[in-house]
Amino acid sequence: MKSSNPVLSRLGQAAERERSSGYGSYGPAGAGYGQPGYGQPYPTATDYPAAPPAVRPMTIDDVVVKTVTLLGITGISAIAAWNLIPVEMTGVAWIGAAMGGLVLGLIISFMRIANPALVIAYAIVEGVFVGMVSKAYQDIFGYQGIVLQAVVATFGVFFLMAALYRARVIRATPKFTRGLIAVMGGLFMVMLINFVLSMFGVSTGLRDNGPLGYIFSLVCIVVAALSFILDFNQIEEGVRMGLPQRYSWTAAFGILVGLIWLYLEILRLLSFLQSGGDD
Incomplete structure (x- = not known):
């Protein structure tokens, strides 16, 4: 089965080679080796059992389980960070987790193999990041109830897509x-350009509470929502091509990245709406 995605095609070919690399053992169990007629029976078709697959192909259920696992790890990490990290350390933890998550995300994205340990580490670090951002919006900036609203909206959009x-x-x-x-x-x-300019005191208005900020946030929300379509399609193609089960971690990682991005954009837009309602 060929895929329009070249990366998935290469992974599918590698999976096919893995599954076809094994062969059954010679002769029936305990028969040993030797020429026929010297204590060894002539081999038959049943003497060459098909070798079991070297790896089990991933399924949709595998991806669901891994996704739920990563979401649970991210949620626990976020709650722990919210409650354990002092308010005065919020900014430091926010920036540190953001940079750590970016590095891990790039490593995972450009790796040719699935690495569950790195994916779990990413979920933990991003949990700290999400926890600090959420704490800042609700406890420091004073947007009461905004975190729950953003969580509900995020999963609502995900299930709609x-x-x-x-x-x-x-x-x-x-x-x-x-x-x-x-x-x-x-x-x-x-x-990225907007972030660099903001470090030098230049405001483009893209992340401000104004018409341009509203429009940009809505565009980001729509694009983040549509990115799930690519994730779902890659998961379906990966299952059809018989990718090894370990790649379900990579698929779950893609969904987690999309959910975090969508949550942050919805959180920002809700803060704009609350600020507008307070004026």
Whole structure:
């Protein structure tokens, strides 16, 4: 089964080689080796049992279990960070976790093999980051109830996209995939440039409570939501191609990244709405 995704195609070919690399042992159990007629029976078809697969292919259930596991780890890490890290250390922990998560995320994204330990470490670090951001918005900036609202909205959007994908209302066609990846790359470049400019005191208005900030946040939310379509499609293709079970960690990592991005964008937009309502 060929895929339009070259990375998945290479992984699928590697998985096929792994599954076909083993052969059954010669002769029936305990028969040993030797020429026929010298205490050894002539081999038959049953004397060459098919070797079991070297690895078990991943399933949708594998991805679901890994995703729930990573979400649980992220949630526990966020709650622990919220309650254990002092308020005066919020900024330091926020920046440190953000940088650590970025480094781990890049390593995982560009690795050719799935590494569960790195993915779990990413979930822990991102949990600290999410916990600090959430604590800042609710306890420091004073947006009461905003965290629960953002969590509910995030999972609501996720399950809506899952339903739309399952009903094939939105399809991950090659044109859709190329366009969305280009838009995501452009957005991240804009956010990076905006961050660098903000360090020098230059405000572009993209992250401010104003019309431009509202529009940019909405665009980010829509793009983050649509990114799940790419995740669902890659999971389906990976299952069809028989990728090894360990790649379910990589698939779950992709969903976790999308959920965190969507949550942060919704959190920001809700803070704009609360600020507007208070004025």
